[in-house]
């Protein structure tokens with residue numbers, strides 16, 4: 001029997017007034033996969049992403065994480081079940097340091113550990129020490145150690161994006177949702193980003209959902225691609241299969 005998918009999107013529909021933004025979309029994600037979600041403008045990618053991060057409530061269907069519905073979880077508690085995300089436009093606390101931004105991500109995961117630790121052992125903050133160690137490890141991993149004490153707003157855009165990734169990693173996600181991470185990056189930065197996403201999957205065994213317009217990036221790093229158009233799933237398969245799918249080609253040509 002096939003293993004329970006890490007994440008199952010089951011017949012998800014979303015309507016805004018009269019607009020059907022998603023129409024019965026289903027697909028599975030398996031542990032360790034990099035899944036690319038593509039589609040022309042207005043296809044429903046952001047809407048689906050927002051359902052996965054619990055900002056939108058589907059009007060029909062379900063989303064299962066390891067077999068259990070996530071739909072009753074409020075958005076601020078999805079980190080606890082292992083869903084981490086980044087934003088299309090960097091959404092960091094720009095007046096805080098890199099270190100503080102990443103600590104905030106780590107807190108989203110371990111706040112309850114710290115409270116229970118300090119209740120059990122007054123004065124001994126074991127949870128806090130573990131959190132510091134985790135933050136240090138992530139800053140090192142993403143080569144942000146040298147700018148740890150810099151204020152985020154003064155850093156180059158590409159570095160800010162890496163800080164966002166660090167903050168998401170600090171929540172220790174099982175699934176990392178990346179919302180157009182290549183947006184605003186130059187050619188070399190996109191190449192480095194692709195490398196980094198692949199490393200994160202390989203080293204840290206994190207499953208990645210990548211919503212992205214940059215076809216070169218998606219096709220070079222995704223194991224599996226889901227293509228949407230007008231809120232419906234058009235195709236689902238390997239990058240090569242989806243890229244040569246006549247319906248996908250037609251949807252992209254028709255959208256220009």
Ligand code: ATP
Nearest residue numbers: 016019020021039040041042043044045046047048
């Ligand atoms: P893009 O690549 O341009 O970001 P997308 O694939 O992410 O597009 P969505 O933003 O999910 O597409 O939009 C899907 C449809 O839902 C569009 O018709 C859009 O106008 C509509 N839509 C999305 N969000 C809302 C909203 N909050 N209220 C009303 N309509 C919305």
